[in-house]
Amino acid sequence: MASSHWWANFEIYQKYAIVVGVGAIASFTAYLAYLQKQKMDASNRDEGFVDLAKDEEPTERKVLMLGLDGAGKSSLLQGLSSERGDNRQAPQATHGSNVLCLDKENPPLTIWEIGGAESMRKYWNNFVQDTCILLYVVDACDELRLPESYLELHKLLGDDRLKGVPIIIIANKQDIEGALSPLQAVHSMGLDNTSPNERKVLSIGTSAPPDAPFGGINDLKQLLIKLAS
Ligand SMILES: Nc1nc2c(ncn2[C@@H]2O[C@H](COP(=O)(O)OP(=O)(O)OP(=O)(O)O)[C@@H](O)[C@H]2O)c(=O)[nH]1
Ligand SMILES: [Mg+2]
Incomplete structure (x- = not known):
């Protein structure tokens, strides 16, 4: 098959480098997505708190x-x-x-x-x-x-x-x-x-x-x- 053919052309150390490189990029992307989600959760929490505080502010x-x-x-x-x-x-x-x-x-x-x-x-x-x-x-x-x-x-x-x-x-x-x-x-x-x-x-x-x-x-x-x- 063509796909196994191009992969077979690489030396073993090149294959390692490709696997490690792709793995690193995937991990880094996942980490960025995680940070973004944390940020959004925190801002949702803050907004919730402000709203709640407004609602519950005692008048007396x-x-x-x-x-x-x-x-x-x-x-x-x-x-x-x-x-x-x-x-x-x-x-x-x-x-x-x-x-x-x-x-x-x-x-x-x-x-x-x-x-x-x-x-x-x-x-x-x-x-x-x-x-x-x-x-x-x-x-x-x-x-x-x-x-x-x-x-x-x-x-x-x-x-x-x-x-x-x-x-x-x-x-x-x-x-x-x-x-x-x-x-x-x-x-x-x-x-x-x-x-x-x-x-x-x-x-x-x-x-x-x-x-x-x-x-x-x-x-x-x-x-x-x-x-x-
Ligand atoms: N002469 C005088 N007597 C007071 C005064 N204030 C309270 N008393 C008398 O002190 C006693 C106790 O008063 P309370 O108002 O029941 O005291 P309390 O602090 O509420 O006491 P607890 O509810 O038991 O904690 C009552 O016999 C009151 O009439 C005051 O300013 N002058
Ligand atoms: Mg009393």
Whole structure:
């Protein structure tokens, strides 16, 4: 046959060279095709991610409110929901969570309070995902519990999902004589030397006594809106 005839004309070393050459060209072409496919897959993935991020961008901002039991979280939530506070009663200890949606604000805020009793604290981390602002409530009159509050806060801040999330330290119970000032509360939580590059740390004083008007609630709301915008 003609084809076997032309092949037979080559010396053995020429045959080797042809086989090796054709093999090398085929491998190189296959490698280029593989690289091209990788590139296309990666760009498809990126586009998918961007689209997904656009679709899922939350319009509301999640605010997480934590702090030891009795610090005043539920009372502050009552204040944020209705500043007049007519006919209100002292809240019960929270065994679980409370949610307040401030959907008329811009941006809308969803504030989650998780109970602060010792048995509840192991669940705090279950709620940190997508937190935009952390509110940490301190009973500014209970100096004896400041170290416990400090420890729980720093345990919480070990969670990478809270990296860079702004914190507002709320020094609550300002109506009681001898209450720590907001700055003293930040100091007792060991956050006064936090670098602004690490996270924003703000503080505010509030009062939410069961039998007297709220104090500082409107400032707290404005601060939340400003931070969340
Ligand atoms: N005098 C005074 N009492 C307050 C203030 N805030 C809360 N209280 C009282 O402190 C007690 C505890 O308040 P809560 O709001 O239930 O505290 P909490 O942080 O939600 O507690 P847990 O849900 O158990 O984690 C209640 O008796 C409140 O009436 C305040 O600013 N001043
Ligand atoms: Mg509560």
